[in-house]
Amino acid sequence: MIHRPELIDIVETGDGSKTLHDRHRDLHYRSTHGARQESDHVFVRGTRLHEREPPWTILELGFGAAVNFTGTVAALPDGAALNYHAVEHAPVYAENVDFHPGPAGDVAREALKQAERSGQTVHCSADDGRIELSLHLVDWSTFRHPELRADAVYFDPFGPRSDPNSWTVECFEVARDHMSPEAILGTYSAASDVKRAMFHAGFNVASAPGPGHKREVTFASLSQEALAPYDLLSRERYVEGNE
Template sequence: MERLIITEDGSHSLYSHLFNQQYHSLQGALTESVHIYIELGLRPVLTSATNEIRVFEMGLGTGLNALLAWKLADELKKKVHYTSVEAFPVLPEEASLLNYGSLTDTNYLSKIHQIAWGETHHFSPYFTFRKEKVLLQDFEPEHKHHVVFYDAFDPRAQPELWTEEIFTKIARYSEPEAVLVTYSSKGIVKRALAAAGFRVERHPGPGRKVHILKAIKL
């Protein structure tokens, strides 16, 4: 059972005993996800989109990023097909403890965690969701993606997921000009992304975090 955490903005997170890390920034889980994955990553792409946008997420985790993407798709009335990979899933009973529903005025989180793995689910006229219980190294998507949410645990905990080899694989199934966003701005991450064929940008982070990364597929 993962341990429940209350972060500084009042939103919940979980602590992973397996990886000895929390799933979100202690400065604010909701603040972090909105700032990085929605405002820096998805919203600019979705706002200008004329066709369906395909989002790939590395690390479903608590489901907060998927919830916020669903909410944004419905608000903008823009179609999103969202695929998430998670090898070590949060249990539905653990997810039920999280307060994201009350903070976002949705009931989306329970649906994200309770639906079957490996199947495509039409959650709304604008949001289609699929989750795969598999290691990223073993995953091969059916389609290329326009936006990538890279939300693996810290490179200290999962160094195998922050390599040039992994980002080259991500690049291979990303459309030209696809956007990748991540909370990590470590030098090894920037170098691996650049070597894999991305143009890497540093952006201000949420709260007291100085920098985060946005990378554009060349």
């Protein structure tokens, strides 16, 4: 079911970039130490998109404040195309993200406006169709898009304590079923239960240093090679051991 967070504030974070704060649940949509820094580190650069020939196809769990979306548009090589699918079960209002400038901000706001009117999945584009954004208004666990094979998955719900239903084996299976064989899934969580769920969903799993003060973040892929720059974790340790 779609609901809307009601008490949302725009907040400035440690690197000068902005994110949202849900006053009702006391949740920040990105790290308060640096929203843009975290987004670049874990999602845009962490999934190694820059090593792939565009067009890029991205699948995101949690459109939220559109920081990952606007950062991905900014990282696109000149003239390249982007096909961005975001799944969101509690979209914010367009005015909540009025801090994003330029065409990426405009297309994010347009998608949120249309989503508010229709209550259904919407498709918007910018720059003569070069940037396409599909906002799927469903819960991630029910998301099915048989033709979609993403080059990267941004796995970005609130943390396991706030959004426990979004970190299950089934949720990682949904990601797996929509990824190309070399694609990387990035997430900021380093929790053992999260890594275990990734292994159970059939992924190779690796950890890497986090941004700023964060010690560690996690990457998963169906390809071990894709994770070569990171520290591969032992499946036995997480699945059969007691890590």
